[in-house]
Amino acid sequence: MPKKFVSKKEQFTQEQKSKLPVLLGIIGIVLIVGVAFIALNSNDNEGDNNYFGSPVATSRSYVGELISMTTIAPTVENGQIKIPLEVVDTNNIVSFELENNENVLVPLMAYITPTGRLFAGSSMCEPCRGRTFSLAGETLVCDTCRTTYSIENHSFISGAPSCGSYPPVNLNPIVENGTIIIELEEVLNWRIRA
Incomplete structure (x- = not known):
């Protein structure tokens, strides 16, 4: 055409x-x-x-500080893990260990964010197997590989990308009458992801 x-x-x-x-x-x-x-x-x-829920403590600043974990012994009763909020509030970041249902020790931590919110959950940088963290300024730092996360939401900032993909896991704590309560079932079912 x-x-x-x-x-x-x-x-x-x-x-x-x-x-x-x-x-x-x-x-x-x-x-x-x-x-x-x-x-x-x-x-x-x-x-x-x-x-991390709503604020449970007064806001604070960790700028210019490096705060290491304080080891504590929580109370375990009636299927719940209990920690006095005052202990975490005073020490800023605490650590403890409990066995899961495969008889593996699960490293756990609790800390207060600069905005006063509470994190309670796993304390393992899973790829490098680091079990302790520190609060440094506005970051949560793995003491083994130095990978850093935002204190407020665990978003990866720097360090090993493989570690940054597996931030600490929140175990959904609640606070009642000045006591932090974590369901024991959360720890019993916890497994390493990497």
């Missing part, structure tokens, strides 16, 4: 096709992508805030 040639006169006298539908389509797609991006990011931030 031969191409239809348009004369110069017809090029300027013919009515131009409207580009409005294409323009509206592009604007619509950009708006949908923008709204989806904002919605997903707002959910991520909520998760960060809920990961």
